[in-house]
Amino acid sequence: RKEVEQDPGPFNVPEGATVAFNCTYSNSASQSFFWYRQDCRKEPKLLMSVYSSGNEDGRFTAQLNRASQYISLLIRDSKLSDSATYLCVVNEPGSARQLTFGSGTQLTVLP
Amino acid sequence: NAGVTQTPKFRILKIGQSMTLQCAQDMNHNYMYWYRQDPGMGLKLIYYSVGAGITDKGEVPNGYNVSRSTTEDFPLRLELAAPSQTSVYFCASSYSQGARDTQYFGPGTRLTVL
Numbered sequence: 592r593k594e595v596e597q598d599p600g601p602f603n604v605p606e607g608a609t610v611a612f613n614c615t616y617s618n619s620a621s622q623s624f625f626w627y628r629q630d631c632r633k634e635p636k637l638l639m640s641v642y643s644s645g646n647e648d649g650r651f652t653a654q655l656n657r658a659s660q661y662i663s664l665l666i667r668d669s670k671l672s673d674s675a676t677y678l679c680v681v682n683e684p685g686s687a688r689q690l691t692f693g694s695g696t697q698l699t700v701l702p
Numbered sequence: 703n704a705g706v707t708q709t710p711k712f713r714i715l716k717i718g719q720s721m722t723l724q725c726a727q728d729m730n731h732n733y734m735y736w737y738r739q740d741p742g743m744g745l746k747l748i749y750y751s752v753g754a755g756i757t758d759k760g761e762v763p764n765g766y767n768v769s770r771s772t773t774e775d776f777p778l779r780l781e782l783a784a785p786s787q788t789s790v791y792f793c794a795s796s797y798s799q800g801a802r803d804t805q806y807f808g809p810g811t812r813l814t815v816l
Binding site for chain 2: 595599633634635636637678689690691692693694695
């Protein structure tokens with residue numbers, strides 16, 4: 592089983608749609624969770640951290656379910672500029688800032 | 703601030719050649735990392751450093767070496783390049799070991815070994 596697993600997509604949605612991505616992780620001791628965004632042929636950039644209580648940043652909402660070991664990202668009112676690959680990232684407990692990256696979910700927002 | 707910079711942007715190597723990928727950061731970050739990303743895959747950690755003079759192996763260190771003589775620089779050395787090392791290499795840095803600390807990535811080096 593992969594340590595961090597994501598549906599690779601692609602997700603093709605029209606502008607204005609709501610889209611949700613899920614991610615599962617295998618290490619129950621993981622404590623930090625993130626969503627990174629990676630544009631085509633560019634470096635990953637932090638989109639948002641994921642907190643236990645869930646958190647929202649504008650049109651983006653992240654949720655964490657520790658019991659089921661999954662993380663979700665919800666994007667409302669999709670924009671063309673949201674087209675990118677979204678990486679689920681989980682920390683590696685007990686090691687110096689080692690993060691495990693999922694292989695990403697590709698999103699294309701269509702006009 | 704320039705953030706994290708990497709050179710070169712692109713490189714083609716022949717099998718058996720060697721090269722050094724350069725990485726520098728101007729944010730006074732203690733932690734630096736080297737990742738590789740193969741097509742359609744997640745990032746894999748090659749090496750990391752928690753400060754000048756201290757380095758450690760990540761998930762896929764074979765075929766690579768690093769050094770960290772200053773806080774700013776963290777070069778990655780490839781010895782005897784192999785086609786399996788064809789990938790995009792990202793350098794990253796972070797300030798501390800805080801659980802929510804952000805890693806900042808450089809623009810990447812695209813390496814092809816033929």
